[in-house]
Amino acid sequence: MSESPYYGVVLSVGMLATGTLNTLLTKLQDKQCIGNCADPDPLKHEHFEQPVWQTLNMFYGEMLCLACFYLFSLYQRRRADASSPRRNGYEAISEADGSDESVDVRGAVAVSTTAEPGTPRQLKPIAGCATLWMWVPAVCDLLGTTLMNVGLFFTTASVYQMLRGAVVVFSGLFSVLFLGHRLARFQVIALLLVVAGVTIVGMSNVISPPAQLRSLHLYSPHPTANLSEHTDEINSEAWKAVLGVILVLGAQVFTATQFVVEEKIIRHYHLTPLRAVGLEGSFGALTVMAAIPMLHLTIGRTHPGGYFDAPEGFRQIVENPAVWQTSIYIMLSIAMFNFFGLSVTRYLSATSRATIDTCRTLFIWMSSIALGWETFSWIQVIGFVVLVYGTFIYNRVITSPF
Numbered sequence: 001m002s003e004s005p006y007y008g009v010v011l012s013v014g015m016l017a018t019g020t021l022n023t024l025l026t027k028l029q030d031k032q033c034i035g036n037c038a039d040p041d042p043l044k045h046e047h048f049e050q051p052v053w054q055t056l057n058m059f060y061g062e063m064l065c066l067a068c069f070y071l072f073s074l075y076q077r078r079r080a081d082a083s084s085p086r087r088n089g090y091e092a093i094s095e096a097d098g099s100d101e102s103v104d105v106r107g108a109v110a111v112s113t114t115a116e117p118g119t120p121r122q123l124k125p126i127a128g129c130a131t132l133w134m135w136v137p138a139v140c141d142l143l144g145t146t147l148m149n150v151g152l153f154f155t156t157a158s159v160y161q162m163l164r165g166a167v168v169v170f171s172g173l174f175s176v177l178f179l180g181h182r183l184a185r186f187q188v189i190a191l192l193l194v195v196a197g198v199t200i201v202g203m204s205n206v207i208s209p210p211a212q213l214r215s216l217h218l219y220s221p222h223p224t225a226n227l228s229e230h231t232d233e234i235n236s237e238a239w240k241a242v243l244g245v246i247l248v249l250g251a252q253v254f255t256a257t258q259f260v261v262e263e264k265i266i267r268h269y270h271l272t273p274l275r276a277v278g279l280e281g282s283f284g285a286l287t288v289m290a291a292i293p294m295l296h297l298t299i300g301r302t303h304p305g306g307y308f309d310a311p312e313g314f315r316q317i318v319e320n321p322a323v324w325q326t327s328i329y330i331m332l333s334i335a336m337f338n339f340f341g342l343s344v345t346r347y348l349s350a351t352s353r354a355t356i357d358t359c360r361t362l363f364i365w366m367s368s369i370a371l372g373w374e375t376f377s378w379i380q381v382i383g384f385v386v387l388v389y390g391t392f393i394y395n396r397v398i399t400s401p402f
Helices: 008-028 051-084 128-153 157-179 185-207 211-215 225-269 273-298 309-320 321-348 350-370 378-394
Strands: 033-035
Touching: 008 128, 008 157, 008 321, 008 350, 051 128, 051 273, 051 309, 051 321, 128 157, 128 225, 128 273, 157 185, 157 225, 157 350, 157 378, 185 225, 185 378, 211 273, 273 309, 273 321, 309 321, 321 350
Parallel strands: none
Antiparallel strands: none
16 A cells, blocks of 8 residues: 555644644643632632643543554454455554554654664564553653653743653663663763753753742742742742752653663564553553542542642542643543654654654744743753754764764
8 A cells, every 4th residue: 555645744744733732732731720710810820730630631542542553453354354365364453563663652752772673583462461561661651741740830831841852861871771772972972962951951941930830839929028028939939940840850760761661571572552552551541540549548638639639630620621621632632642653653764753753842832932831042942952953863863973
């Protein structure tokens, strides 16, 4: 079957659009007022801050990929049955869609950690109890996503997305320590450039913290009657900006661990990426649903209105149309982003996916400025350029001068 010459363009645009929408919609949901909305002082408004429920929503979106996998398998089987019997019937999903890359659930930055090229061997399909291995990366995904959701409260959407580029550093380091990979000199230099870029971006968030930080739970706004109180307010904003950077960067450790575990699994089992995403979504959703009541009983009851107050979080979702509507849009955007991302890897290359995902950061940044969520910052520009340059060198998008 030959695809249209525009097929790759459609997939690339789809991945770019859905990936950009996913981050912007999540930030939009964080900005929804759910209490004291009639107060003329915007600093007294209460916003939606439920990272655990947002993580569950993300896993529901990934579960849709599993539904797509089985629907596509059924379509392939029926098409094979209707064709010549010489095709021997059922073809689950083409090997071209298979495990030649470390599966990236949300594509924070696709990392070219392909293992042992040119050494094909017969892998048994993952089935039965073996599928439980996918619970390990699902837990890593859960921890990483929840930390990033909290970190997004304290950063702008563009800074959040840029900081996620640090996953390249941790993935490269872990691939050497646990997978036996060897990094070339240009890759080591590229990782240092990524570290430098992330540091500059993080500094921009601390120097100019987002204005909405004063209305978050870690800070209770009071009228500043004197210079001392005003100074305390500025210090509070700076510390929350630092906390946001730390949380997003710390989350990349779990995301990189997820990539390493996934590569370990696909070295031993045949597992198509679409099914891998769906399985992780299923196991992740089960884990979060089991954790929500336990977190409420142990933490939420003594901290009403906080991150782990399950009844309050559920109430905020169902009683605020803007919140549950964005939840649906986020769920769909995650599913479509994964579909487009995996299709780009299949029909183009993993490098193309990495390049498109890096461009996604630029579109998120431009959209945030256009929406008035943040202001232009030259420090952020410099950090972004250094970060992209290092990422492109690491993924061999551009030739290294080193």
